[in-house]
Amino acid sequence: MPISTVRRGEIVSWSRTLIPTAKDAPTDAEAPSHKLLSRGGYIRRVAAGVYDYLPLAWRVLRKIEQIVREEMNGAGASELLMPALTPIELFAETGRAEAYGPLLFRLEDRHGREAALGPTHEEVITELMRGVVSSYKQLPLNLYQIQTKFRDEFRPRAGLLRCREFIMKDAYSFHMNVEGKGGLNEAYDAMYRAYVNSFTRCGLDFTVVEAESGPIGGSASHEFMVNCESGEDTILRCPATGYAANVEKCEIGERPHSFEGEPTGPLEVVHTPDCPGIEDVSRFLKVKPPNMLKTLVFKRADGAGWVLAVVRGDHDANEGKVKAASGGAGGAVAMADEKEAKAAGFAIGYVSPRAALSVPNTLLLVDPDAAQGMDRAKGKPSFWAAGADRHDHHVKHFNWQREMGAVLKDHHRVRVADIRNAMAGDPSPRAPGAALEAKRGIEVGHIFKLGTKYSDAMGFAILDEKQEKRSVIMGCYGIGVSRTMASCVEMSHDADGIVWPLPIAPFHIIITPMRVEPDAPAMKAACELAGRLAASGFDVLVDDRDERPGVKFKDADLIGIPIRLTLGDKALAEHSVEFKERRDRESKGELVKMDAVVERCLRAAGSVK
RNA sequence: CAGGGUGUAGCUCAGCUUGGUAGAGCGCGGCGUUUGGGUCGCCGAAGUCGGAGGUUCGAAUCCUCUCACCCUGACCA
Numbered sequence: 031m032p033i034s035t036v037r038r039g040e041i042v043s044w045s046r047t048l049i050p051t052a053k054d055a056p057t058d059a060e061a062p063s064h065k066l067l068s069r070g071g072y073i074r075r076v077a078a079g080v081y082d083y084l085p086l087a088w089r090v091l092r093k094i095e096q097i098v099r100e101e102m103n104g105a106g107a108s109e110l111l112m113p114a115l116t117p118i119e120l121f122a123e124t125g126r127a128e129a130y131g132p133l134l135f136r137l138e139d140r141h142g143r144e145a146a147l148g149p150t151h152e153e154v155i156t157e158l159m160r161g162v163v164s165s166y167k168q169l170p171l172n173l174y175q176i177q178t179k180f181r182d183e184f185r186p187r188a189g190l191l192r193c194r195e196f197i198m199k200d201a202y203s204f205h206m207n208v209e210g211k212g213g214l215n216e217a218y219d220a221m222y223r224a225y226v227n228s229f230t231r232c233g234l235d236f237t238v239v240e241a242e243s244g245p246i247g248g249s250a251s252h253e254f255m256v257n258c259e260s261g262e263d264t265i266l267r268c269p270a271t272g273y274a275a276n277v278e279k280c281e282i283g284e285r286p287h288s289f290e291g292e293p294t295g296p297l298e299v300v301h302t303p304d305c306p307g308i309e310d311v312s313r314f315l316k317v318k319p320p321n322m323l324k325t326l327v328f329k330r331a332d333g334a335g336w337v338l339a340v341v342r343g344d345h346d347a348n349e350g351k352v353k354a355a356s357g358g359a360g361g362a363v364a365m366a367d368e369k370e371a372k373a374a375g376f377a378i379g380y381v382s383p384r385a386a387l388s389v390p391n392t393l394l395l396v397d398p399d400a401a402q403g404m405d406r407a408k409g410k411p412s413f414w415a416a417g418a419d420r421h422d423h424h425v426k427h428f429n430w431q432r433e434m435g436a437v438l439k440d441h442h443r444v445r446v447a448d449i450r451n452a453m454a455g456d457p458s459p460r461a462p463g464a465a466l467e468a469k470r471g472i473e474v475g476h477i478f479k480l481g482t483k484y485s486d487a488m489g490f491a492i493l494d495e496k497q498e499k500r501s502v503i504m505g506c507y508g509i510g511v512s513r514t515m516a517s518c519v520e521m522s523h524d525a526d527g528i529v530w531p532l533p534i535a536p537f538h539i540i541i542t543p544m545r546v547e548p549d550a551p552a553m554k555a556a557c558e559l560a561g562r563l564a565a566s567g568f569d570v571l572v573d574d575r576d577e578r579p580g581v582k583f584k585d586a587d588l589i590g591i592p593i594r595l596t597l598g599d600k601a602l603a604e605h606s607v608e609f610k611e612r613r614d615r616e617s618k619g620e621l622v623k624m625d626a627v628v629e630r631c632l633r634a635a636g637s638v639k
Numbered sequence: 640c641a642g643g644g645u646g647u648a649g650c651u652c653a654g655c656u657u658g659g660u661a662g663a664g665c666g667c668g669g670c671g672u673u674u675g676g677g678u679c680g681c682c683g684a685a686g687u688c689g690g691a692g693g694u695u696c697g698a699a700u701c702c703u704c705u706c707a708c709c710c711u712g713a714c715c716a
Binding site: 050054060077133181192198200241262476478510582587596600608 | 640645649650651652665666673674675676677678707708709710711712713714715716
């Protein structure tokens with residue numbers, strides 16, 4: 031017997047479900063998605079960063095989940111479900127009980143045992159795998175779950191975009207090797223494709239960017255960002271090549287630099303009281319930030335000295351890049367502790383590049399835009415203001431060669447390197463002559479190559495084919511399901527309400543009969559039509575409320591159902607209904623004969639429903 | 640965590656300065672009216688004024704403490 035391949039749609043009456051729409055959004059809602067999901071009766075706030083998902087929202091979430099599920103299964107992953115409640119010992123094992131800090135929701139049971147509500151499940155799944163996988167023959171494996179996650183955010187905000195409790199799909203893959211068949215790269219690439227497929231099928235406009243792997247560790251990482259101006263994250267993109275990366279990761283193309291240039295005047299020390307930041311000094315000295323040198327103090331992780339990072343006043347130093355540029359001698363670096371740095375002789379807040387001369391074991395890293403003796407645009411020597419290495423004092427007319435001397439040529443002590451965050455207008459690292467563009471986005475997916483961080487920490491090693499015990503190599507892959515719903519609203523709405531893409535709309539079609547008494551022609555036609563549409567796979571919402579037309583139209587627009595079929599006297603007299611797509615704001619709608627409606631809707635839906 | 644702000648009816652808010660019977664609009668219930676873009680009219684239900692303590696004859700209002708929530712920043716798979 032063949033398996034039925036046609037999905038029968040669902041029919042729901044507005045009056046028999048819960049869709050509490052409202053004219054006003056709660057005052058605390060600012061983000062469009064927060065306002066519209068609240069007004070549209072999708073969500074209600076229960077506590078800070080904690081929400082009810084009402085029937086409409088739950089339908090959307092389940093549709094997103096289903097798409098993700100299909101793509102994950104198609105990519106060879108298997109679904110399981112792990113507990114949200116996790117004994118603290120598991121997080122202690124990898125040090126993340128500390129690393130996650132207050133972000134971890136902690137609780138204590140009646141016996142005084144500590145537990146945490148899972149923010150993510152690397153430890154839990156590694157613990158599981160450690161117990162059940164004992165041979166390389168069982169790998170590779172890719173396991174995922176869709177589940178509620180908990181993070182005690184310092185500041186939940188923007189409705190569903192940053193919650194303390196949210197729905198997430200997290201997947202973990204396990205391998206004996208990185209390259210080749212069954213390796214990490216193969217799974218990573220499969221996940222990359224599954225993510226592209228998932229977000230495309232959801233109808234999202236998104237960009238894939240290269241990303242830092244962050245505190246989770248690992249070696250490579252991509253973020254999937256929904257494009258929208260209200261996004262929290264800035265991404266940079268090369269228009270010539272399509273290269274895209276987030277601010278932390280984005281490389282900057284070649285920038286010419288040279289310390290050579292005549293002084294603009296004698297070095298002048300100026301008393302600058304109460305000027306802790308660049309902005310204050312800039313105002314006080316009447317010097318624009320692009321003419322100032324910002325010098326930050328980093329400490330080597332091994333304690334064997336310091337790294338000074340010099341960037342232009344209007345630029346931000348990038349810790350990851352500083353780390354990379356100072357690599358080799360002494361390993362990783364971290365922002366210096368203020369007390370410690372002061373004790374070593376740095377006048378924190380007033381440090382100049384010259385501090386590299388006076389404090390031993392100090393490497394000076396200079397960003398190319400700061401390493402300028404000549405102002406190229408103006409064709410004359412650069413004017414620089416900098417710290418005076420003395421509390422409440424700065425200097426004017428800083429000149430690299432005069433102030434630093436021969437040490438500039440010593441590559442063990444002074445290096446010029448890309449050490450700042452990229453900005454719009456910076457040269458592209460991939461195409462000469464092209465400039466990076468800045469866009470805003472919301473992160474909805476993130477994939478990582480973890481390597482052996484967790485398997486090492488938790489002792490998950492098995493024998494390979496050569497009888498050698500090796501740590502299992504891992505990858506992990508997340509999708510914020512509830513955030514995806516919210517970012518879709520951010521991306522797709524207008525003044526009247528939400529405009530859902532068809533694949534994740536709670537209902538494909540809303541039928542709006544003008545009269546709703548059970549024996550009214552409009553209501554009878556609505557029921558008949560709903561049945562035929564459902565048989566073709568459409569989910570149909572019938573607005574059977576005894577409300578004025580204006581109210582129904584406003585609500586239909588607000589909740590964002592892609593297709594509206596209106597049944598009024600005029601249309602019925604011609605055996606027709608009025609067909610209107612939500613995304614067409616201007617059009618009046620078209621009259622469609624009753625027996626052609628299903629076909630018209632199918633055409634509007636394309637091949638996807 | 641730092642700075643700022645708000646808590647009064649289901650929602651949006653007024654009242655607080657200058658203490659004296661707790662209000663409006665939307666929503667909700669009823670009646671009538673209207674019926675293609677949030678009709679109109681009348682009637683009605685609805686609030687321990689976030690909580691505790693204090694000052695006072697009397698506190699939504701003044702004082703102290705506390706709780707919750709929001710915004711900006713920092714933080715952030």
